[in-house]
């Protein structure tokens with residue numbers, strides 16, 4: 001019941017145009033089923049094996065998002081079903097996703113992860129690097145992936161001004177890319193994935209239209225992942 005109550009409350013804080021990804025990493029099937037029964041259809045996981053296990057155990061109408069850092073050798077295990085990959089941070093990874101998607105005769109939607117946090121530990125591409133990738137001939141030749149947006153994580157800090165500035169910087173870059181780069185079959189920006197349990201309101205105020213929320217729905221996780 002708690003999951004459904006949390007979800008209901010959360011929904012009242014999210015505007016219509018913002019897509020909610022319920023981050024279910026480390027949480028049991030029963031919790032996901034509870035959220036699913038309450039109408040939630042999109043779930044996010046950060047480990048490929050865990051996502052595959054849950055995909056196999058749950059209704060096929062669920063859309064699974066991979067939100068964690070990707071290991072290239074794991075892409076093949078989810079290529080037949082993953083709906084959106086948020087954390088793509090190299091051309092090499094994009095090529096692997098393309099290759100695996102092709103085997104299943106499908107196109108896999110991806111977000112490029114931008115580094116907006118000041119922390120050294122956060123993954124992601126610089127804005128320059130993103131422009132370099134999408135301008136390259138290598139990228140243009142990939143037919144079985146589609147970049148539909150960008151993803152970013154803010155610095156872990158209490159300073160809301162800093163968090164807002166980081167999200168804002170990605171929104172400005174997102175808008176610039178949209179106007180600078182013509183849409184092609186494998187590049188058409190619509191999605192800006194920013195915001196988690198602690199900062200989704202700041203993210204939405206600064207242009208996010210997809211938030212990834214875990215603990216606020218499912219409760220605190222027992223261990224750091």
Ligand SMILES: *Cc1c(COP(=O)(O)O)cnc(C)c1O
Pocket residue numbers: 023025046067068195196197198212213214215216
């Ligand atoms: C775990 C995780 C989330 C959700 O975190 P919460 O603080 O529990 O909402 C969002 N995005 C990514 C990339 C994550 O790994």
